Amino acid sequence: MGRHSDAGSANTTLANVGALARRSLTRGATNTPAHRSSSSHRGSSFRPRTSPAVLRASSAAAALALAVSGGAYAAVQVSASDVRPLSEAQARMQASGARDVDGETSALSVAGGAVVVTTVTEDQVQAHTTVERETDALASGQRKVETEGVDGLTRVTYQVVTEDGVEVSREEALSVVVTAPVEEVVLVGTGPDPQAASAGSGTAAVAVDGSAASAQAAARDILASRGWDDSQFQCLVSLWQRESGWNYQAQNPSSGAYGIPQALPGSKMGTVAADWATNPVTQITWGLQYIEGRYGSPCNAWAHSNSVGWY
Structure with missing residues (x-):
């Protein structure tokens, strides 16, 4: 009988590798040329010869079986004429899902540093803001803080994202007002100048x-x-009698x-005129501005002085 080759290849799963190997053994026995023996040898047992291709297929099956544990399947190609055993690296690569392309292994790598999200x-x-309000209770040009x-x-709480210790983003998550700002109110005088009024009435000469x-x-x-x-004049007389006895040089x-x-200090009265140290009218003008700005009237200032001993 002539030699017949039945070496067709088939794609199989790991579950069929063993069956493939068995079929290869059978085919190897069938396709081996039969040497007809004499009738004297018919009673002897027949031992089929195993081809190298079958051995290589068995080795490949063993390598894959070791690399893949319970239930993991990988597609392999088995050829009865030329089955190459898989190396351990190839078996592990197929078990993990990586692909072998033209003999080179491609692996998945993840690059990047640690990302941390914290709150700060x-x-x-x-x-605070400042507003000004005009009032004729103060002489023109005078200013007084009514509300400090x-x-x-x-x-504020922020969500901060850092990568490898470097901040990459910051987003406001919460904002709470602990204390609200208080607006400052400043009074601006628009009233007549008391010094000009006194000069017009001739009090400077008096x-x-x-x-x-x-x-x-x-x-x-x-x-x-x-x-x-x-x-109000009587309250003022009593107040300044206690303070200075109406002496413009009292110290x-x-x-x-x-x-x-x-x-x-006495130099405060220089806001009215430069002769504050010698002119009683300059001193009286400044004193009335101070009383009006702080207490509202001479009688209120007198009551405060009676209460605490000063104004």
């Missing part, structure tokens, strides 16, 4: 002698120009307060 809380100062401004505080009586006469005229009645030896209204 910061306190932020909210600056206070800065506010806001607590006070030139520096006596207490002439100073009080000048004060009465200035009070009237500001709309205060005689009761407190311990504090340094100076003049009829006992300004501390």
